[in-house]
Every structure is written in structure tokens, then in C-alpha cells.
Amino acid sequence: GLLPLRRGGGLVWGGGGRGVVSPGGGRGGGGGGPPPPPAARQADLEAQRHLAETELAAERRRLQAQADTLAQQQALCQQRWDRLRRAGRLLASQRKSLHLHRQQQQATAADLARLKAECDEARRDLTQLRQQLPELEIQAQEAADRLRQAREQLRNSLAEWHDYARQSQQDMQSMLERIQADIDSLHRREHALQVARQEHRLAVAAFRQQIIDWQGQLADMKRTLEHDGSLLERRQAELEAQARQVQATSEQLAHKAEQLDEEHRLAAQRRQEMEQHLADMRAWYRKKLRQLSQGDRVATEPGPDTPTGGPAILSLTGDIEPGDRRLGDLLRCLGLIDEDTLTALLVEARKQRRSLRQALLASGVLTVYQLALIEAGNLDGLVLGPLRVVDRLRTTARETVYRVFDPRAETENRATALLRHLAEGEMLDAVRPDEFRQRFAAMASVRHPHLAATWEVLEIAGRPAALQEWLVGLPSTDWPALAAVPGVWFRLLSQAALGMHAAHEAGLTHGQLTPDAVVLTPEGLVKLRGFGEPPWLREPLPHHHTGSTPQTDTPRSEEAADLAALGRIAEGWLAAAASRRGPRLRPVDERLQSILRRLQAPEDAYPSAAALLDDLDHLSPELPANAEAWNRLLRHVQDQANGETFWRQSA
Numbered sequence: 001g002l003l004p005l006r007r008g009g010g011l012v013w014g015g016g017g018r019g020v021v022s023p024g025g026g027r028g029g030g031g032g033g034p035p036p037p038p039a040a041r042q043a044d045l046e047a048q049r050h051l052a053e054t055e056l057a058a059e060r061r062r063l064q065a066q067a068d069t070l071a072q073q074q075a076l077c078q079q080r081w082d083r084l085r086r087a088g089r090l091l092a093s094q095r096k097s098l099h100l101h102r103q104q105q106q107a108t109a110a111d112l113a114r115l116k117a118e119c120d121e122a123r124r125d126l127t128q129l130r131q132q133l134p135e136l137e138i139q140a141q142e143a144a145d146r147l148r149q150a151r152e153q154l155r156n157s158l159a160e161w162h163d164y165a166r167q168s169q170q171d172m173q174s175m176l177e178r179i180q181a182d183i184d185s186l187h188r189r190e191h192a193l194q195v196a197r198q199e200h201r202l203a204v205a206a207f208r209q210q211i212i213d214w215q216g217q218l219a220d221m222k223r224t225l226e227h228d229g230s231l232l233e234r235r236q237a238e239l240e241a242q243a244r245q246v247q248a249t250s251e252q253l254a255h256k257a258e259q260l261d262e263e264h265r266l267a268a269q270r271r272q273e274m275e276q277h278l279a280d281m282r283a284w285y286r287k288k289l290r291q292l293s294q295g296d297r298v299a300t301e302p303g304p305d306t307p308t309g310g311p312a313i314l315s316l317t318g319d320i321e322p323g324d325r326r327l328g329d330l331l332r333c334l335g336l337i338d339e340d341t342l343t344a345l346l347v348e349a350r351k352q353r354r355s356l357r358q359a360l361l362a363s364g365v366l367t368v369y370q371l372a373l374i375e376a377g378n379l380d381g382l383v384l385g386p387l388r389v390v391d392r393l394r395t396t397a398r399e400t401v402y403r404v405f406d407p408r409a410e411t412e413n414r415a416t417a418l419l420r421h422l423a424e425g426e427m428l429d430a431v432r433p434d435e436f437r438q439r440f441a442a443m444a445s446v447r448h449p450h451l452a453a454t455w456e457v458l459e460i461a462g463r464p465a466a467l468q469e470w471l472v473g474l475p476s477t478d479w480p481a482l483a484a485v486p487g488v489w490f491r492l493l494s495q496a497a498l499g500m501h502a503a504h505e506a507g508l509t510h511g512q513l514t515p516d517a518v519v520l521t522p523e524g525l526v527k528l529r530g531f532g533e534p535p536w537l538r539e540p541l542p543h544h545h546t547g548s549t550p551q552t553d554t555p556r557s558e559e560a561a562d563l564a565a566l567g568r569i570a571e572g573w574l575a576a577a578a579s580r581r582g583p584r585l586r587p588v589d590e591r592l593q594s595i596l597r598r599l600q601a602p603e604d605a606y607p608s609a610a611a612l613l614d615d616l617d618h619l620s621p622e623l624p625a626n627a628e629a630w631n632r633l634l635r636h637v638q639d640q641a642n643g644e645t646f647w648r649q650s651a
Contacts, residue, residue, distance in 0.1 A: 170600075170602060173602055181557075284388060284405075284407065285336040285337070288365050289331075289336070289337050289341050289345065289365060290338070290341050292341075292345065292360075292363050292365045293340075293341045293344035293345055293348070320346065321355060321356075323355055323356075323357065324346060324349065324355055324356040324357075327356050327357055327375070328342050328346065328356060330374065330375065330377075331374070334374065334377070334379060336374065345359065345360070357371065367390060367391040368391075369389070369390075369391045369392050370382060370389070370390065370391070373389075384402065384404065384419060384421065384460050384461075384465070385458055385459075385460040385465075386406070386407070386408060387402075387404040387405065387406055387417075387419060387467070388404060388405040388406075388407065389402050389403075389404055390402070390403040390404055390405055390416070391403045393418075396423070397423060397425060398422070398423050398425075398426055398536065398537055399420050399421060399422055399423055399426075399537060400420075400421045400423065401418065401419070401420050401421075402418070402419040402421065403416065403417075403418060403419075403470065404416075404417055404418070404419045404467075405417075406467065409455075414455065414469065414470075416470045417455060417467050417468065417469065417470050418467070418468040418469065418470050418471075419465055419466070419467055419468075420440075420465060420466045420468065420537075421460060421463060421465040422436050422463045422464050422465065423463075424463065427462070427463055432534070432536065433463070433464055435534055436464045436466075436534060436537075437457055437464045439532055439533060439534050440454055440457050440464075440466035440532075440533075441457050442506070442507070442508065442532055443466075443508065443531070443532040443533070444456055444457060444466075445506070446502065446503065446506040446508065446532075448498075448499060448502040448503075449525055449527075450495050450496070450498050450499030450502065450525065450526055450527055450528060451499045451502060451503060451527060451528055451531060452468060452469050452471055452519075452527050452528065452529045452530075453468065453469040454466055454467070454468045454469070455467045455468065455469070471519050471521070471527060471529065472521060472522065472641050473519040473520050473521040473522065473527065473637060473641050474519065474520050474636075474637045474640050474641055475515065475516040475517075475518065475519050476492075476515045476516070476518040476519075476520070476569060476572075476573065477515045477516050478640065479520065479573065479633070480633065480636050482629050482632055482633040482636070483573045483633065484573055484574045485626055485629040486592060486623065486624075486626070487623060487624050487625045487626030487627075487629065487630070488626060488629050488630050488633055489570070489573060489574070489592065490592060490616070490619070490620075490623055491625070491630065492520070492526055492570075492573070493566075493570050493595075493616070494613070494616050494620075495525065495526035496518055496526050496528060496566060496569075496570075497566070497609050497612050497613050497616060498613065499526065499527065499528040499531075500528065500531075500562060500563070500566060500609045501608075501609035501610055501612075501613055503528070503531040503532065504559050504562070504608065504609055506532075508531045508532035509531065509532070509558035509559060509561075509562055510528075510530055510531050510532075510533075510558075510562050510565070511535055511558055511561065511562075512530070512535070512538055512565075513528075513530070513562055513565035513566060513569070514565075514569075515569050515572055517529045517530050518569060520633075520637050521637070521641070522634065522637050522638040522641050524630070524634050559608060559609070560605060560607075562609075563599060563605065563606050563608075563609060563612065564599065564600060564605070566599065567596060567599025567600040568600060570596060570599070571596055571600070591619055591622075591623075592619070592623075595612070595615055595616070595619075599612070
């Protein structure tokens, strides 16, 4: 078929391999072959005509469609023109509003310029702030650190204030209890005073009645003498009275003579005992000095050219110092040393480039107190009854404390002992000497490994004295941080509770249990000092002392005070360990903390030491012993132990 092609001003019909040129067109060809025959050409023309008519009809329809479209567009243009006129009118009104808007915009632009300038200024400030930001961050961090430290300090301060308030409440409660006890005691005393006043009134009334009776009798006697008596009878009565007075005086003189004889006999017996004690003391000193010289005997053995006997001192090479000569002569005159021993000691002192006094003091055989008494010639001061005085440890207005040697107990491994001798001024009191004897006798009846022993009560120079165990150990105030290890702390508290239980069972209380009264010996025994002592023997404690306890009236309240004091002391072991520098220890088990809290609680406290021991026994199988820490603590005690730590003061 032919396909109409529009080219230039006419149509080009093409198809079938040949071409036909329209009236205004060019040539169509199908490849340059020969022209078709007339019949075929007529058919082609008919086809082309038919196609042209079809094309024309389609073009007409297209033109009609375009005419319709133009009509529609014209109507649309008319609508648009109407809209444009309306838009013009609207535009005129908008121009007016635009003018107003431009004026507002100019004002807004001015504001924007001003705001832009402010923004630029703010941007520059922001840039400066950004430059300062690291320094400000550092300052803020430092301020935060200081704030955190201040909060921590404030928290610690609050904790301390809470502890102080709790302690103050406890002290106030104790003071209220003591005041209540004092009030009850005052009420009892007031009642007793009222009863005594009534009895005194009755006695005064009876005495007045007797005076009235005596006055009546005297009046009767006067009347009798005035009317019936005579001078001879009065003289006879006076002579009889004088005879009776002479008889009474004779009886008194005879009684005094018997007392003087008894006193002379006792004095002779005491002198004999004193002389015996002095002789034993001289032999004891000679033995000690001889043992001191035994180590130097080889160097001082007399050779073939060395004379023996009395001139041995003069045979020393060189002159003897005057002080050494005087001291040696004094020791020989008092019978405290022999010639050979003195020679050996002088030679050894010269070897050591010391005086004889310095050598004796450095050896430990003599103390400064003993040597002072020897130099003063006061041998009686070296003997107190059957005991040998080694040193005087403390002297107060109520007692004197000595370290003594007991030759009677030399084989019992308790020859070194502590002697507490009542002062002479206390003998004027009507009660205290007997109280001293009774209390220390009660202490001597109790023997327990965790209590400082009292061996016996003596009478020396007419005054009572108590012979006690010489403790060698370390008080709890000097214990290291190892005491806070749970196993060690548990063992220390258990031993102290055992000693307190034994004392309470015997009816002995302390009343002022302090940390220095708890002593650990090198053998690993905790010993308590001071149970049962008369309270007036102790020095008054300062008010701020942590171990002080209020004085109570009943034994049960005194036992409770001892238990509370033990709780404060045990808490002090933990506090002292926490304050020391070094590796941090493992915190105490909560069960031990509960025992400690119950010891110090005013309510629900332990009724007795036996209840405390029951809780400790229940806890013992579940708590590790920590033998290593215990052995380290004992080694420290062995290195630092000293027997004079508890009593050494200015004598």
C-alpha cells in the first residue's frame, strides 16, 4: 500500500518499491526500475485518490477539531481577559499595599541590619566564649572536684557529728542514770537522817530527863549534907575517893607496864627478823654481784705474780678513781660484796672505760633506786619484810608501789613480784586499812589465767601490803594494727571476756576499766588488771577518757558498766587499726559487729559476761583463727614487752 508522506509543499506517496512525485514534490522511485504498466498505474492512482480523499476527510475533521479548539480557546481567552481585568484591579490595590509593605520592609530592613549587627556582635562574643570554653571547662571541672571533696568532707563531718551526738546521748543517758541513782541515794540518806534526827530528839529528851533527875538527886544530896552531914563524913568520903583513884591509877600503870613489855618483846622479835632479813639480803647481793663477776673471772684469775687477799685492790695497775674507791669501800663495809668480787668488777669497769657505778647500773644487777639507798647507807630500805626491794615504781598519797624479789617463791617461777604498800597517811582512816586487806584478800582467793594474780596480803611496818603478779606484756593501747584482724580480734575479746566472767563470778568488779588495764603477754594470754581493787587507790580519770565509766551502786550495774567499757575498748582496737597507715585490713565480720554493738547498746545489752561468752562460743566454729596474724602479733609483743610500762612514773 501507499503511505502518504508530507515533504515540502506536497505529499509523497510511497510504497511497493516505486515512487510517485506529487505536483510540488520531487521524484519517487523504487530503485530506478522500468515504469509500471497502465492498468497497474490506474489502480495506483485510484488508490492514491482514495487515500487522498481519506486524508482530506481526516484533515477536515482535524481542521474542524482545531476550529472547535480555537472556539474553546477564544472562550477561555475571554475568561482569562475577565480574570486579567479583575487581576488588574486587584493588582492596583496590591500595589498600594505593596507600597505600604515596602515601607514596612524598609523599617524591617533597618531592624534586620540592626539585628545583623547585634548578631555579628553576638557571633564575636560567641567566638571569644568558644576560645575561653576550654579554660572555663577546666575551671568547671576543678570546681566540680572541689564540690565533690567538699561533699565528702561534709559527709565525713556529718558522720562525726552523728557519732558525737550518739555518744553524747549515751553519756547523757549514763549521766541521767547516775543522777537518778544519786537522787535515790539522797532520798535514802534523807530518810536515814530523819530517822536519826528523831532518835536524836528522843535521846536528847531522855538525856534532859536524866539531867532533871540528877538535878533532883543533887538537890536532895545537898539538902542531906546541909542538914545531916558533918565535916568528918565529908573528909572520909574524900579519902575513900582518893583511895579508889590511886587504885585505878595503879591498875593503869600495871597494864601499861605489861603493854610496854609486850612492845619490847615484839620490837626485839621484829629486830631479830629484820637482822635475819638483812643478813639474807646481804648474802643475796653478794651472790648477785659474784654471779656478775663470773663472766670476767678468767681475766681476773690471780696468776703466779698476783697477790691474793685484802691488798688485791691496790695491786691494780694505775690509781683507782676516788668515786670507785668510796663505792667499793661502802659495799665492803655494808657486807654486800667480798674482796675478790670487788677486784673483778673494778678490772671489768676499767676495761669498759666506765666507773664502777656505771658498770653496776649497766649490768642490770642494781637499779638506780637500790644504788641510791646503798650510797645513803639505808639498808633497811632495801628490805620490806621477807622481800627484797628491786625498784620503787610509783609513790602516791595512798600507796607506794615496788618491784620486789621474793626469795620464798624463787623455785615457783614467781620470785619477781609487785608490792603495793599502803601509805602511812591512810592508816589514820578508820575504814581504809581494813578495806585494803579485805579487797586484796578477796583478789588473792581468785586465780585465773586471764586475771592478774594477787599472791598474798602481808603486814609490813604495821601497814597492810599486797603482793601481786609481775606482768610482762604490752597494754592494748600499744597493740599494732594486727589486733583488728577478725580472728585475732575475736581471740583477744574472748580471753578478756573469760577473765571478766571469772572476776564477776567471784564478786569482783572493776568500775574504771581502761585500755591500759588489758595486757597481752608474750605467751599469748590476755590479762586484766585492777578487778576488785579499792576505788580510792586509783588516780581520777579525765572526763574525756574513753574508758571512763560512771560509778554505780549495785553489783549488777557495775558488771554492766564493765561490759560496756570492754565494748568501747574492743571498738578502740578497730579504730586504732583504721587510723594507722598501711595495707587496708579485711573488715570485721558482721556477726562480730553485732556482738560489739550489743556490748555498747544501752538497751538489749548483755546481762552478764556469761551471755557474751555464749555468743562467742556459737560463733567460734565459723570464724577462721588466722594463726599467722596471731603469731606476728605475739612476736611484736615479745619484742616490745616491758614489765614497768604500767607502773613507771615519777617516784
